[in-house]
Amino acid sequence: MTRILATGTFDLLHPGHIYFLTQARALGDELFVIVARDSNVTHKPKPIVPEEQRLEMVSALGIVDKALLGSEKDMFEPLKHIRPDIIALGYDQRFNAENLEEELAKRGLPANVVRIPLSKECPLCSTGAIIKEVLKRYG
Ligand SMILES: Cc1cc2nc3c(=O)[nH]c(=O)nc-3n(C[C@H](O)[C@H](O)[C@H](O)COP(=O)(O)O)c2cc1C
Ligand SMILES: Nc1ncnc2c1ncn2[C@@H]1O[C@H](COP(=O)(O)OP(=O)(O)OP(=O)(O)O)[C@@H](O)[C@H]1O
Numbered sequence: 071m072t073r074i075l076a077t078g079t080f081d082l083l084h085p086g087h088i089y090f091l092t093q094a095r096a097l098g099d100e101l102f103v104i105v106a107r108d109s110n111v112t113h114k115p116k117p118i119v120p121e122e123q124r125l126e127m128v129s130a131l132g133i134v135d136k137a138l139l140g141s142e143k144d145m146f147e148p149l150k151h152i153r154p155d156i157i158a159l160g161y162d163q164r165f166n167a168e169n170l171e172e173e174l175a176k177r178g179l180p181a182n183v184v185r186i187p188l189s190k191e192c193p194l195c196s197t198g199a200i201i202k203e204v205l206k207r208y209g
Pocket of ligand 1: 147
């Protein structure tokens, strides 16, 4: 069994998220997903949808075997329980794959880190694009 882990905020689910998770799932046999905590989303505006509701949406996806909220303090903590073989990084996730592999190995959590590319173009395949469209129409 090859266990894949994907991570992200997954605010306002869209087909880009589905593409990312489908590609991640195709790397192995089972897909775990860590949903980012509200308190840790500091690299962009706070999510519209609260963490429990983002978790509920991701958990309901057929391609996801298990989704869970991440740790508020230590991103490596949930990995001790999940023990993924492969970590799928999104095209725009700000982690260096080699550094991450080194940090994981240091902690006795060896995993390969694989970068998933951007999906083909679609009108609202990013959370930012959805928010901009809503503001255009209702702002
Ligand atoms: C291996 C790994 C573990 C992570 N663990 C957590 C965690 O425990 N808690 C959390 O809030 N975010 C965690 N994150 C970060 C987010 O889930 C997410 O990657 C980050 O918010 C940036 O992604 P985004 O641009 O898709 O929002 C982890 C990321 C990686 C790569
Ligand atoms: N169109 C897409 N193609 C491939 N991967 C995507 C696409 N959109 C999002 N992802 C991936 O899904 C994961 C979760 O995405 P995230 O929650 O950051 O949403 P986002 O739509 O990228 O948000 P924003 O527009 O605010 O950047 C990230 O790893 C991201 O790279």
